[in-house]
Amino acid sequence: MTEHGVRLGTIQETLLIPLYGRAAENRKKDAILRDPRAEEIVASIDYDFARFDGLQSLIGTVLRTALFDRWVADFLAAHPGGTVVEIGTGLNTRFERVDNGRARWFDLDLPDVVELRRAFFTATERRSMIAASVTDDAWVETVAAHSSGPYFFAAEAVLPFLAEADVHHVIHLLADRFPGSLLALDTAGPGIIGTQDEHDALGKVEARMQWACADPAQLTEGRAGVQLLTSHTLSNLPGPMFDELSPSYQEMLTGLGALRMPQVEEYRLNLVRLS
Ligand SMILES: C[S@@+](CC[C@H](N)C(=O)[O-])C[C@H]1O[C@@H](n2cnc3c(N)ncnc32)[C@H](O)[C@@H]1O
Incomplete structure (x- = not known):
């Protein structure tokens, strides 16, 4: 039964794509990751998710989430009492997957998303929600305090x-206030930005990406001290992560890599260190 209507802004609506990707993945035998919460949330939201059924890019969203999970888990293994900030968290459930019982956690998104998020997640002493744009300077002080x-x-x-x-503003904002911190982010090149109408999932919503980044190494040019620690495509995932995927996923990714498609x-x- 539907419990929650969705009244989200245009860009905010895109959070429903990775949410649905994780819910669909959870139903598979050889799932890349498990996310029963995503399945529950999808079942209780009034939205035409069927438009995303069977889309190839849903698997891409899950692989991306799984790699970000690994990076956060590695960080928490090295710094069990560290702080994780999910920027543009949507209805992400990373905390449910990687929390270690000690970390401090912030989930930040635009106000309408945080309002929806509050219907499904509860703040605790260690886990807070912040309703703000990532481009506003004030939220970093809330985190720091x-x-x-x-x-x-x-x-x-x-x-x-x-x-x-705005992307450069955010990088400077974080680097100034939290020197030495890690930032995981995805980048899309001009061939992707220019063909979003044909993208299997974005073509079904109104939101469009704006920032074309041909090479993530450019991130280091805008500010001395920013280091690109690692950068992967979906068809060139870290070896240990690839090795843990099912044989059918491995075969699919190897085939995808051989096609050398610009979209891939x-x-x-990318994982960068800010300073
Ligand atoms: C494609 S969704 C990704 C959601 C989530 N990170 C995930 O992977 O499931 C994009 C998210 O970015 C958020 N977002 C877009 N612009 C933002 C801004 N200026 N400040 C904070 N969040 C923003 C949207 O509201 C949305 O939740």
């Missing part, structure tokens, strides 16, 4: 929706 480092910022499928100047080659998952 209620946590201590080190910090990991996960911006999954968020920054490409901003204008390039130009979409990168």
Whole structure:
């Protein structure tokens, strides 16, 4: 039975794509990750999710989430009392998958998303929600006032929706306030930005990405001290992660890599150190 109507802004609506991707993945035998909460949430939201049924890019969203999960888990293994900030969290359930019982956690998104999020997630002493735009300067002070480092910022499928100047503003904002912190972000090249109407999932919603980043190494040019630690395409995932996938997923990704499609080659998952 439907419990929650969805009245989200245009860009905010995109959170329903990775949510549905995780719910669909959870039903598979050889799932890349498990997310029973996503299935429950999808079942209780009044939205035409069927438009995303069977889309190839849903698997891409799940692989991206799984890699971000690994990066956050690695960070928490090294810094069990560290702070994780999910930027543009949507209805992400990373906390449910990787929390270690000690970390401080913030979930930040635009006000209408946080209002919806509050219907499904409860704030605790260690887990807070912040309703703000990532481009506003004030939220970093809220985080700084209620946590201590080190910090990991996960911006999954968020920054490409901003204008390039806003992306640079966010990078400077984080680097100035939290020097030494880690930032995970995805980048999309011009071939992707220019063909979004044909994208299997984005073609079904109104939102469009704005920031074209041909090479994530450019992130280091805008500010001395920013280091690109690692960068992956979906067809070139870290070896240990690839090895844990089912044989059918491995075969699919190997085949995808052989095609060398711009939509795959130009979409990168990056981990940077800010300073
Ligand atoms: C494609 S969804 C990704 C959601 C989530 N990270 C995930 O992977 O499930 C994009 C998210 O970015 C958020 N977003 C877009 N612009 C934002 C901004 N200026 N400040 C904060 N969040 C923003 C949207 O509201 C939405 O939740």
